[in-house]
């Protein structure tokens with residue numbers, strides 16, 4: 001039976017697990033041979049050696065831990081099917097070691113992987129290559145592994161280094177940031193600014209958060225794809241191929257060309273556009289100057305970071321029952337709809353409980369699941385450029401932070417703490433729930449018999465005991481206008 005027809009009979013009874021996105025990216029690179037000599041996820045000794053000194057236990061240089069975390073109940077099995085988020089089986093892991101991460105306490109499994117099928121979907125998947133599918137190049141190959149857009153400065157630097165080395169250029173857009181498709185399109189668009197035989201191969205390689213080790217990892221990946229050099233900002237140790245560090249370039253505003261700083265006349269003006277200024281231009285929807293980046297790149301930048309007036313945003317209210325979340329959220333939704341120019345979706349706590357989360361209780365796991373569902377929908381609305389207004393109690397800081405992360409992958413997130421004191425909420429007791437909770441008729445009632453973790457990351461705090469509903473809505477509108485998400489009234 002072929003893999004495409006389904007799982008072989010011998011594997012049907014194995015437990016299946018969907019790893020986290022970074023682990024899935026690692027899995028793909030291990031299976032494709034990009035992470036050679038790694039054949040599977042690392043055990044405790046290799047991991048400790050890599051963290052301590054950038055080498056595997058046998059002395060082979062390797063920069064980052066490549067590990068797999070699983071829930072405790074899966075650690076008893078000897079073999080495990082690893083699948084993608086849609087449940088498509090990708091590989092079988094044969095467990096050689098079960099171990100607990102001493103820092104995070106995570107349960108880990110180590111052992112070799114056997115491929116069931118290559119991941120074969122996702123935008124630009126047709127451009128993905130295994131190293132053994134690459135035509136070998138005759139001479140030197142300069143790899144440019146980047147998750148950043150390439151502007152005129154970088155394009156000039158790449159041309160100069162490639163020429164110096166006599167190398168062809170291999171562009172490797174690193175996937176796993178928020179704007180993979182824009183990045184790939186922008187790199188495809190600048191091919192014509194580079195030598196003729198440039199190749200583009202997207203690689204799923206999220207950053208690990210250690211700049212030097214990330215460069216070393218990129219060098220390993222580049223070497224696997226046949227590169228002889230890696231372009232990087234600085235030299236690092238223990239790299240499999242040499243790092244090519246470009247000389248500084250600047251824009252000579254007097255003659256309107258980019259060139260190496262060393263070749264700019266001392267009396268000429270050097271123009272600069274800082275990343276902060278670039279962000280401001282994009283936020284305001286103003287054009288990015290042509291001298292800085294090619295128009296096709298500017299267009300993709302604007303897709304990746306749209307002007308704030310049209311960028312998706314989630315306004316997330318949190319607070320006790322009766323604090324005024326629904327009233328203010330509804331008022332805000334109405335005000336935004338009246339102003340026009342924005343699509344607005346109100347995800348009120350009570351309504352969500354009836355629709356998305358029917359059947360859930362008020363236990364911590366069920367509250368968390370409820371908030372994650374709201375976060376998922378809000379993130380999708382944000383991704384499509386809409387305004388999502390959410391108004392659940394959301395009593396736990398960690399879950400609110402999770403929603404913030406989900407949303408900020410696609411747009412902006414504003415947290416409004418409706419900090420009306422418990423006594424006032426209880427005095428209002430619009431639904432009679434506090435009385436019932438005090439009488440012990442409702443268990444786990446927030447503020448009475450269940451916790452509420454006050455936010456320390458609120459963008460706005462309002463106490464509705466001291467404001468009218470219109471004033472409370474006004475505060476939120478002012479915040480949105482000051483942040484430039486909406487026009488001032």
Ligand SMILES: Nc1ncnc2c1ncn2[C@@H]1O[C@H](COP(=O)(O)OS(=O)(=O)O)[C@@H](OP(=O)(O)O)[C@H]1O
Nearest residue numbers: 321322349362367370392393394395443444445446
């Ligand atoms: N045990 C308990 N604790 C808190 N609230 C309770 C409880 N049981 C029922 N209710 C009613 O459910 C509304 C809160 O639901 P949420 O989905 O916003 O809660 S949570 O965010 O999942 O914690 C809340 O509505 P609001 O008053 O609009 O906040 C209550 O009316």
Ligand SMILES: Nc1ncnc2c1ncn2[C@@H]1O[C@H](COP(=O)(O)OP(=O)(O)O)[C@@H](O)[C@H]1O
Nearest residue numbers: 320321322323324325326327464467468469472
């Ligand atoms: N400034 C204010 N903002 C919001 N609600 C207020 C305000 N002043 C009084 N209230 C009253 O408080 C109650 C808040 O209920 P609700 O909006 O359903 O809160 P929650 O959604 O947090 O449970 C409503 O009866 C509302 O009329």
